[in-house]
Amino acid sequence: MKRFVLFLMLGSLFFLNTVAQNRIVVHVSEPGPKIDKAVYGHFAEHLGHCIYGGIYVGENSPIPNIRGFRKDVVEALKAMKVGILRWPGGCFADTYHWRDGIGPRNERPSIINVHWGGVTEDNSFGTHEFLDFCEVIGAEPYINLNVGSGTVREASEWVEYVTSSNKSPMTELRKKNGREDPWNVKYWAVGNETWGCGGNMRPEYYADVYKQFASFLRAPGIYKIASGANSEDYKWTEVLMREAKWMMNGLSLHYYTVPFDWSKKGSATQFDEKVWFQTFSKTLKMEELVTKHAAVMDQFDPKKKVGLLVDEWGCWYDVEPGTNPGFLYQQSSLRDALVAGINLNIFNNHADRVRMANIAQMINVLQSVILTKDQEMVLTPTYYVFKMYNVHQEANMLPVEVQSYPYTLEGNSLNAVHCSASVKDGMVSITLCNLDPQKNQDVEFDLRGFVPAKVSGQIVTGKSINAFNDFGKKEEVSLSEFKGAEIVKGKLSAKLPSKSVVLIQLQ
Numbered sequence: 134m135k136r137f138v139l140f141l142m143l144g145s146l147f148f149l150n151t152v153a154q155n156r157i158v159v160h161v162s163e164p165g166p167k168i169d170k171a172v173y174g175h176f177a178e179h180l181g182h183c184i185y186g187g188i189y190v191g192e193n194s195p196i197p198n199i200r201g202f203r204k205d206v207v208e209a210l211k212a213m214k215v216g217i218l219r220w221p222g223g224c225f226a227d228t229y230h231w232r233d234g235i236g237p238r239n240e241r242p243s244i245i246n247v248h249w250g251g252v253t254e255d256n257s258f259g260t261h262e263f264l265d266f267c268e269v270i271g272a273e274p275y276i277n278l279n280v281g282s283g284t285v286r287e288a289s290e291w292v293e294y295v296t297s298s299n300k301s302p303m304t305e306l307r308k309k310n311g312r313e314d315p316w317n318v319k320y321w322a323v324g325n326e327t328w329g330c331g332g333n334m335r336p337e338y339y340a341d342v343y344k345q346f347a348s349f350l351r352a353p354g355i356y357k358i359a360s361g362a363n364s365e366d367y368k369w370t371e372v373l374m375r376e377a378k379w380m381m382n383g384l385s386l387h388y389y390t391v392p393f394d395w396s397k398k399g400s401a402t403q404f405d406e407k408v409w410f411q412t413f414s415k416t417l418k419m420e421e422l423v424t425k426h427a428a429v430m431d432q433f434d435p436k437k438k439v440g441l442l443v444d445e446w447g448c449w450y451d452v453e454p455g456t457n458p459g460f461l462y463q464q465s466s467l468r469d470a471l472v473a474g475i476n477l478n479i480f481n482n483h484a485d486r487v488r489m490a491n492i493a494q495m496i497n498v499l500q501s502v503i504l505t506k507d508q509e510m511v512l513t514p515t516y517y518v519f520k521m522y523n524v525h526q527e528a529n530m531l532p533v534e535v536q537s538y539p540y541t542l543e544g545n546s547l548n549a550v551h552c553s554a555s556v557k558d559g560m561v562s563i564t565l566c567n568l569d570p571q572k573n574q575d576v577e578f579d580l581r582g583f584v585p586a587k588v589s590g591q592i593v594t595g596k597s598i599n600a601f602n603d604f605g606k607k608e609e610v611s612l613s614e615f616k617g618a619e620i621v622k623g624k625l626s627a628k629l630p631s632k633s634v635v636l637i638q639l640q
């Protein structure tokens with residue numbers, strides 16, 4: 134009898150975990166908040182070849198350039214649409230003294246980049262170059278101030294130099310350096326990882342430091358950002374919200390996807406299905422982090438005035454063999470495309486609180502969208518996901534309910550299908566990831582309050598889980614038309630190929 138009851142219990146558990154089909158409800162008639170274009174943000178630090186070689190080669194370079202910015206990179210970024218660009222770090226920000234990077238280039242002092250390889254930084258890419266670059270690629274700029282080794286005066290003068298139109302020693306200096314009008318820089322962060330490389334502070338101590346700095350950042354309409362938690366450090370968020378929420382517009386969060394642990398990150402391209410699965414279970418933690426940090430913020434800020442800004446996220450693997458360990462140069466495979474799709478879906482779904490996210494980092498560092506080698510440039514699988522997902526920028530998120538088949542490996546399961554949706558100018562965009570590397574997924578959609586007449590789509594996929602794009606070779610992963618969705622009698626269904634990221638658009 135006991136055995137029979139156990140059998141029934143196990144049977145019902147199995148039944149509960151089993152879904153009859155992949156089914157997604159999209160609440161088209163209940164649009165949510167706008168997905169800020171800053172959620173499609175990037176991060177460029179003075180680290181390895183992100184700035185030098187990646188963005189900036191100098192006006193005298195044989196590599197075609199616009200005022201020193203690589204032309205190929207500029208064109209690719211414009212096509213992808215960079216929502217916002219964070220600079221100059223990262224850990225580098227708390228060693229950066231902005232006055233070293235203005236004025237005639239041949240008179241700028243050099244410094245040692247102590248965090249990243251101990252290389253000499255000649256400061257040829259500074260404030261003017263960064264803001265010029267943002268204008269060239271059409272990105273909103275975001276500047277991270279130096280708290281760790283900087284002063285309140287230095288920070289306050291940087292804001293004045295950049296944003297003020299009044300007559301002052303700072304604005305005169307700016308004009309002398311060739312820029313008559315102020316730039317419109319809204320986003321300013323007070324320090325970076327102040328719990329770590331930015332000063333190893335306690336949250337209580339940093340909350341006071343933050344308020345001190347924020348008091349002297351004076352410019353109309355600027356958006357002040359406090360350095361937020363590392364991963365699941367909810368206490369950090371709680372203390373900052375309790376002590377300083379009234380002086381901040383945004384609070385950051387950093388979380389990197391490391392497949393195993395920091396001592397065993399693994400190769401960017403040489404991995405098996407076990408690592409593929411493990412990478413996704415680690416990256417899906419972002420859902421939990423955003424939900425729980427937002428819940429802490431809700432206690433202090435129920436009207437959601439303060440944004441949660443995930444201003445560093447992405448995959449962190451071992452550096453490519455033979456490269457400088459301090460340069461964090463890694464390849465990017467189809468696995469990274471799925472990681473990007475999953476995280477961007479999570480941010481879209483939390484648009485009520487997540488107002489910015491910056492993948493680390495834009496070029497040649499960690500989960501880059503672009504890799505460069507001398508004259509050559511490679512667009513990574515992550516690039517194509519960002520390009521495909523740009524339809525969500527400034528669109529209204531649509532709530533989704535996902536019922537998914539499990540993707541199971543060695544007794545562990547994840548949902549195979551991951552999704553977010555938005556609407557803009559009457560166009561409904563649904564982005565989907567199929568994490569299963571073997572099985573296609575048939576999905577039935579229930580579009581509440583919407584009968585689609587026309588469907589189109591795009592897809593990012595490749596032949597193997599570790600397919601990647603390499604210099605001088607035909608692309609293994611790119612963007613192509615998706616023909617696997619159809620509307621029959623007003624009902625949408627789709628077949629998602631295994632290991633793919635898909636966009637479906639409906640009118």
Ligand code: AHR
Pocket residue numbers: 178222223224225325326445493494499
């Ligand atoms: O993105 C690389 C580094 O990771 C950043 O400089 C730092 O903020 C983080 O620890």
